[in-house]
Amino acid sequence: DTEVTQTPKHLVMGMTNKKSLKCEQHMGHRAMYWYKQKAKKPPELMFVYSYEKLSINESVPSRFSPECPNSSLLNLHLHALQPEDSALYLCASSQGVGGSYEQYFGPGTRLTVT
Amino acid sequence: GEDVEQSLFLSVREGDSSVINCTYTDSSSTYLYWYKQEPGAGLQLLTYIFSNMDMKQDQRLTVLLNKKDKHLSLRIADTQTGDSAIYFCAESSNAGNMLTFGGGTRLMVKP
Numbered sequence: 582d583t584e585v586t587q588t589p590k591h592l593v594m595g596m597t598n599k600k601s602l603k604c605e606q607h608m609g610h611r612a613m614y615w616y617k618q619k620a621k622k623p624p625e626l627m628f629v630y631s632y633e634k635l636s637i638n639e640s641v642p643s644r645f646s647p648e649c650p651n652s653s654l655l656n657l658h659l660h661a662l663q664p665e666d667s668a669l670y671l672c673a674s675s676q677g678v679g680g681s682y683e684q685y686f687g688p689g690t691r692l693t694v695t
Numbered sequence: 696g697e698d699v700e701q702s703l704f705l706s707v708r709e710g711d712s713s714v715i716n717c718t719y720t721d722s723s724s725t726y727l728y729w730y731k732q733e734p735g736a737g738l739q740l741l742t743y744i745f746s747n748m749d750m751k752q753d754q755r756l757t758v759l760l761n762k763k764d765k766h767l768s769l770r771i772a773d774t775q776t777g778d779s780a781i782y783f784c785a786e787s788s789n790a791g792n793m794l795t796f797g798g799g800t801r802l803m804v805k806p
Contacts, residue, residue, distance in 0.1 A: 623796035
């Protein structure tokens with residue numbers, strides 16, 4: 582089983598709302614990632630968690646707040662977003678941290694900020 | 696920094712072979728991946744190759760790596776309409792876990 586699940590599939594929120602994206606994997610992977618993907622562009626790395634600790638933050642604005650409650654779950658808390666934050670948000674996981682571990686992606690959450 | 700380049704678009708007829716090309720600049724690239732993304736979906740890992748290999752075959756997929764020229768290709772044999780998607784190549788090194796993606800190649804398969 583190489584499945585990463587994400588909820589919700591679609592999300593529309595106003596600029597003053599607070600919402601959360603959820604990601605789950607049951608492959609025993611110890612690294613989890615958030616990516617942002619704009620239309621017709623490759624994914625851009627936002628955050629990396631390794632063994633439930635934040636190991637990489639790619640200078641993401643503080644209106645995006647990641648959380649890793651346990652090794653299977655990864656959340657992305659959203660607050661005071663801007664319309665330009667509208668994108669597909671992808672979660673991924675890998676067995677470990679390092680180039681030799683292939684990343685498996687979830688189906689994404691399509692976010693629209695109005 | 697690392698740079699990964701792909702052509703934007705490829706159109707083939709159903710039943711033909713497709714070849715999607717990718718070039719990279721980082722000489723320390725050790726792991727090279729191919730992902731497929733269908734409209735509105737996430738990325739599906741298709742295959743990967745280590746830099747100590749020249750070729751890897753997996754059913755209809757053949758990956759060729761020319762390390763000297765830093766050139767990677769993905770050949771899809773007997774291309775089907777279901778293969779229509781965007782294909783991303785990506786590389787990473789031993790040094791870190793960050794993938795560097797190419798811009799993606801949109802493959803259109805005509806019946």
